[in-house]
Structure formats: structure tokens, C-alpha cells
Amino acid sequence: MTDARLLNRLAETDAYRDDQPLPDDVWTSAVALEEIELRAERRPGSGAVLTVRPARNPRRLALAAAAFALVIAVVLAAVFWASDRQDLPDVTNEAPLTPLEIGNALNAAIVSGDPAAWRSLYADDATYTVVDGGFVASAAFRHGQWRGGSSDPGRPVDRPLSADRGFLNSALGTAFPTFDWIPADGATTNGFDDLAVNAMAQYAQGVTRVWSCTQADLTTVVCAEVLAGHAFLSEPLPPMTDTFTVVDGLITHQEYDTSSVFVEPDTFPLRLEYQNYIASTRPELEDVLFSDLARMLVTPDTVETHRQLIAEWKAQS
Amino acid sequence: MGASPTTDTRFRRIFDDHFDAITRYCLRRLPVADANEAAAEVFLVAWKKIGRVPEGAEALPWLYGVARNVVRNIQRSTRRSGRLAGRLGGLAPQASPGPEPQVVRRQEDAELVAALGSLKAEDQEVLRLRAYEGLTNPEIAVVLGVSPEAAKKRVTRALGRLRKVAGLTEPEDFAGQPRPVAEGGDR
Numbered sequence: 269m270t271d272a273r274l275l276n277r278l279a280e281t282d283a284y285r286d287d288q289p290l291p292d293d294v295w296t297s298a299v300a301l302e303e304i305e306l307r308a309e310r311r312p313g314s315g316a317v318l319t320v321r322p323a324r325n326p327r328r329l330a331l332a333a334a335a336f337a338l339v340i341a342v343v344l345a346a347v348f349w350a351s352d353r354q355d356l357p358d359v360t361n362e363a364p365l366t367p368l369e370i371g372n373a374l375n376a377a378i379v380s381g382d383p384a385a386w387r388s389l390y391a392d393d394a395t396y397t398v399v400d401g402g403f404v405a406s407a408a409f410r411h412g413q414w415r416g417g418s419s420d421p422g423r424p425v426d427r428p429l430s431a432d433r434g435f436l437n438s439a440l441g442t443a444f445p446t447f448d449w450i451p452a453d454g455a456t457t458n459g460f461d462d463l464a465v466n467a468m469a470q471y472a473q474g475v476t477r478v479w480s481c482t483q484a485d486l487t488t489v490v491c492a493e494v495l496a497g498h499a500f501l502s503e504p505l506p507p508m509t510d511t512f513t514v515v516d517g518l519i520t521h522q523e524y525d526t527s528s529v530f531v532e533p534d535t536f537p538l539r540l541e542y543q544n545y546i547a548s549t550r551p552e553l554e555d556v557l558f559s560d561l562a563r564m565l566v567t568p569d570t571v572e573t574h575r576q577l578i579a580e581w582k583a584q585s
Numbered sequence: 586m587g588a589s590p591t592t593d594t595r596f597r598r599i600f601d602d603h604f605d606a607i608t609r610y611c612l613r614r615l616p617v618a619d620a621n622e623a624a625a626e627v628f629l630v631a632w633k634k635i636g637r638v639p640e641g642a643e644a645l646p647w648l649y650g651v652a653r654n655v656v657r658n659i660q661r662s663t664r665r666s667g668r669l670a671g672r673l674g675g676l677a678p679q680a681s682p683g684p685e686p687q688v689v690r691r692q693e694d695a696e697l698v699a700a701l702g703s704l705k706a707e708d709q710e711v712l713r714l715r716a717y718e719g720l721t722n723p724e725i726a727v728v729l730g731v732s733p734e735a736a737k738k739r740v741t742r743a744l745g746r747l748r749k750v751a752g753l754t755e756p757e758d759f760a761g762q763p764r765p766v767a768e769g770g771d772r
Binding site: 274275276278281284290304305307380384388572 | 697
């Protein structure tokens with residue numbers, strides 16, 4: 269079945285096609301316009317949560333009551349979850365995100381595999397620094413390859429040493445030879461794309477929570493790595509933190525501190541198991557999904573495949 | 586910005602041109618009561634950002650982009666309240682609110698709708714935008730805030746996943762006269 273035919277078949281399942289009348293309880297344009305007027309009067313300067321207008325007739329009384337209950341529940345939930353929000357930025361919220369909200373939004377963007385949402389949280393001139401201890405040396409010793417400023421398993425290592433070293437303390441707009449994760453930002457590869465590899469590798473590896481974040485002051489949020497749900501972690505995670513400086517709702521600097529880590533979390537054995545699983549079940553994909561022994565190649569074209577197959581491997585192991 | 590949404594000429598033109606389409610967008614994703622609220626919220630945002638609403642044919646994809654975020658906000662709010670209720674009452678958290686249940690005419694339609702519903706939310710969204718809202722790939726790109734090329738890739742991948750989940754490999758799997766939707770993103 270061609271794409272066009274499948275789309276046509278899907279279109280036929282639409283219950284709200286343009287040529288179909290709308291249900292009776294859908295607001296008419298006049299009622300909706302009246303509602304918009306009321307909301308514009310109540311909220312002249314800012315977007316906010318949904319409000320409930322008085323019921324205009326008995327038939328809508330039940331709807332209004334349900335909506336009122338929803339608002340009460342939302343308010344309660346907002347208070348209850350205020351310290352643990354993982355929302356993406358809300359376009360209707362005109363106030364800049366707080367540093368804590370930025371940390372939680374980063375979490376959410378990574379966990380949902382949305383590089384564009386992730387990128388939108390950084391200022392265009394944001395910078396990145398790695399404060400490392402024995403981390404890099406350990407990685408190089410263990411695997412026989414220099415890995416540069418990060419040893420995250422998804423990061424490809426086929427780049428010149430100079431670029432990797434430059435990455436240790438650099439502006440994220442600097443060009444790096446990597447994959448373009450966010451074409452909407454101008455179709456060039458840069459440090460954001462380089463960082464995105466790590467973020468999307470975590471998505472591929474099934475991470476359900478990246479950090480636990482605490483706002484340090486008005487412009488800083490400190491996020492301790494948690495990596496809950498990581499498919500290849502088999503031992504406790506050593507303390508690693510990302511400190512984000514946030515100005516006007518955007519990250520202007522990120523500092524990745526691994527200075528107290530002298531032995532990296534060893535994900536190699538399970539990554540190798542995963543690679544062996546691919547080699548035995550889908551040998552044609554091994555070269556597509558791996559650049560070297562147990563070294564995943566995470567790109568915009570492979571990330572979803574990795575995510576599906578890692579989950580599959582995990583389920584059968 | 587004019588005195589009010591009702592009297593502002595440009596807003597009224599946008600509202601009159603696109604209210605029906607935005608309402609249908611919301612109905613495809615939310616129960617009717619929430620869809621009413623969501624459609625109003627979309628145009629409230631448009632009113633407040635009237636200077637940023639594009640002219641002409643680009644206005645509707647822009648409004649769909651706002652609608653997408655409004656719908657997601659409502660779904661998240663409902664999930665949160667569901668989690669709270671679940672925790673307090675020892676219940677499993679409720680799923681995201683979806684559209685009203687619909688009577689489908691054919692068994693294969695039901696299977697296709699079920700297959701669509703089993704996909705990731707992002708895949709469902711691009712397929713609905715393409716098939717239900719009838720958007721081109723460049724228009725989908727505006728809604729999602731990505732490049733046209735990225736939108737095209739997402740549609741292609743989502744179609745592949747839908748085909749896989751629905752077990753569609755043979756052309757004769759579905760019969761019937763299709764509504765015309767062009768391949769390649771150009772209507």
C-alpha cells in the first residue's frame with residue numbers, strides 16, 4: 269500500500285471531516301467569540317490556565333460543573349506536583365521559565381526524544397564546560413580510545429581529537445562534525461547537535477528521568493544525574509551534576525561536573541550484549557547501529573530504531 | 586490591537602476563516618467539553634499575539650501550532666489531576682483525555698484507528714495533521730516548529746510504523762474509494 273493510499277484510508281476514518289456537521293454540544297462561533305471576549309477581559313496581559321464561564325443554559329450546566337471540577341483538580345495537582353514538574357515549555361505562558369522549570373523541561377524533552385524542544389531551552393550563544401577528573405582518562409584506558417569530554421555510550425568517536433578537546437570548554441555555536449539534530453536551526457551542525465547526541469542516546473536507552481534538579485538561586489539550577497531506566501546501567505551511578513545558568517528563561521551556560529568521578533559507570537558489558545543481540549537477530553543492522561565494538565551510532569536516523577530494539581532486547585534478556 | 590476581539594477587523598477575519606477548522610482539530614483530540622474550551626483558548630492566544638499571526642494561508646498552520654500546545658496542556662493537566670486522584674484513591678492513573686468515541690463504519694476502519702492510537706503521540710500527531718487536517722509537509726513543519734525536510738521524514742517514518750502496526754503489507758488489505766491526498770507533501 270502506498271503512502272498516499274494509506275493516508276486516504278486514514279482520512280476516511282475521520283469523524284470530523286469538513287463535510288460532516290458538528291455535534292450539537294459544540295460551541296457555535298458566536299458562543300466561542302463571547303467566551304473569548306470574557307477571557308480577554310479577565311486576562312488582558314497573560315496567558316493562563318483555562319477558566320470556566322457561567323453556564324449559559326441548563327444543557328451546559330453539567331459541562332460547566334465538570335469543567336469547574338477539572339479546574340479545581342488542576343489547581344490541586346499543580347500545587348501537589350509543583351516540586352516535581354516535567355513540563356515542556358508552555359507557549360501560552362509568557363513568563364520566562366524559572367531555572368527549576370528549565371531543568372524539568374530538559375528532562376521532559378530528553379525523555380520524550382524531542383531534540384527541537386531540548387534545543388529551544390538554550391540561548392543561541394550558550395556555552396558548555398566539562399569539569400572532569402579521572403573520567404576521560406579512565407574511559408580511554410578502559411576502551412583503548414580517547415573519548416574527549418564525555419564518555420556517554422551513544423557518543424560517536426569518529427571525530428578529530430582537536431574537536432573533542434575544544435568541546436571541553438566551548439561555545440555551543442562552534443562547528444563540530446556531527447549529525448544535524450535540529451535542522452530548523454539553520455541546517456548546520458554545531459555544539460548543540462553534539463550535545464544532542466548524548467541527550468538522544470539517553471532517550472534511545474530508555475531513560476525515564478535524567479536528572480533530579482534543585483534551584484540554587486535565581487539564575488542557577490543544579491541537576492544531579494539520575495538516569496533512571498537506563499538500559500545499560502548495572503551499578504549505582506557516581507555523582508555527576510549539570511549546573512545550568514538561566515537568563516530570561518534560557519540556558520546561557522552548562523557545566524558538567526564529573527570531578528569526583530574516577531571510575532566511569534561501566535555500561536560496556538550490557539552494550540556489548542545488546543550489540544550481540546542485534547548481530548544475531550538483525551545482522552544487516554549491525555553496521556548501521558554501531559560504529560565500533562559496543563559503541564552505538566546514535567543519529568536522527570537510528571535513534572528510534574535503537575530505542576525500539578533496546579526495549580526489545582531488554583524484554584527478552 | 587483593536588478594542589476587543591469582536592471589533593478587531595483582522596482578528597475577526599482570522600476567527601471567521603478558521604474557527605471551524607480549529608474546532609475540528611480540537612474535537613479530534615479531546616472530549617467535546619474540553620475541545621470547546623481549547624478552541625476558545627487558541628483564539629484568545631491569537632488575539633493576544635495578533636501581531637505574530639501570519640497573513641494568508643500561513644495563518645491556519647500557525648493556529649494549529651497553538652492548538653497543538655493548548656491540547657497538550659489540557660491533556661497534561663488531566664493526567665496530573667488523574668495521578669493525584671489515583672494516588673489519593675489508590676487507583677491507577679488515568680490515560681490522557683481523548684476524543685469522543687466514534688462509530689466506525691467498517692471493521693478495517695476500526696483496526697486502522699486502533700493501530701493509529703497505538704503509535705507514539707508524535708507519530709499520531711503528524712499522521713492526523715496529514716490525513717485529517719489535510720496539511721502538506723511544509724505546513725506540518727510550521728505546526729511542529731521543524732524544517733519541512735524534518736516534517737517529511739516524520740510523516741514517512743510514522744506511516745511506516747502505522748503500516749507495521751496495522752499489518753499492512755498488501756495493497757488489497759483495504760478496499761474503498763479514498764479521499765484524494767497527494768504524496769510528497771504537495772496538495
